Amino acid sequence: MRVHPRRLFCNVAGDFYATGENPTPDEPRSRRMGDCLTCHGPESQAQELLAELTNDNRTTYFVRQPETELETERACKAVQYCCVDALRYAGQNADIISRLGNNPAHCDYLIGRDGRLVYCLEENGELLPWAAEIRNAIGMGIDVPPVPDV
Numbered sequence: 001m002r003v004h005p006r007r008l009f010c011n012v013a014g015d016f017y018a019t020g021e022n023p024t025p026d027e028p029r030s031r032r033m034g035d036c037l038t039c040h041g042p043e044s045q046a047q048e049l050l051a052e053l054t055n056d057n058r059t060t061y062f063v064r065q066p067e068t069e070l071e072t073e074r075a076c077k078a079v080q081y082c083c084v085d086a087l088r089y090a091g092q093n094a095d096i097i098s099r100l101g102n103n104p105a106h107c108d109y110l111i112g113r114d115g116r117l118v119y120c121l122e123e124n125g126e127l128l129p130w131a132a133e134i135r136n137a138i139g140m141g142i143d144v145p146p147v148p149d150v
């Protein structure tokens with residue numbers, strides 16, 4: 001599995017993850033290192049899968065991966081709740097990618113022509129230009145360009 005360069009180290013291993021600024025090895029773990037912080041919104045969607053927010057933890061991240069259909073749905077809702085697209089799905093399950101709207105704002109792989117999966121991130125974790133166009137089109141509710149053959 002390709003790993004987003006800004007995947008927070010504290011996420012449990014697996015397909016759903018949160019992004020942020022990881023501390024360097026000699027830095028203390030910051031209380032506010034995540035891109036998604038303290039509004040409790042994502043946690044309200046998938047409380048059992050995300051770290052509890054406390055005075056010592058103000059970062060949203062996954063402590064458990066979903067194991068059932070219901071939990072997967074809750075994880076997807078948390079991903080879609082995050083208003084800065086900091087919760088993501090790195091997996092290659094086409095059903096989950098479809099559930100998340102085949103949207104690069106939420107998924108590292110998109111479903112392309114003939115069901116082929118295409119990775120949509122740059123080395124630095126930014127969306128590839130064609131993926132940014134797709135994300136923007138989805139956001140604006142206009143015609144979504146096709147996933148290219150890359």
Ligand code: SF4
Nearest residue numbers: 036037038039082083
């Ligand atoms: S969902 Fe949005 S407002 Fe809430 S903590 Fe995450 S980034 Fe902040």
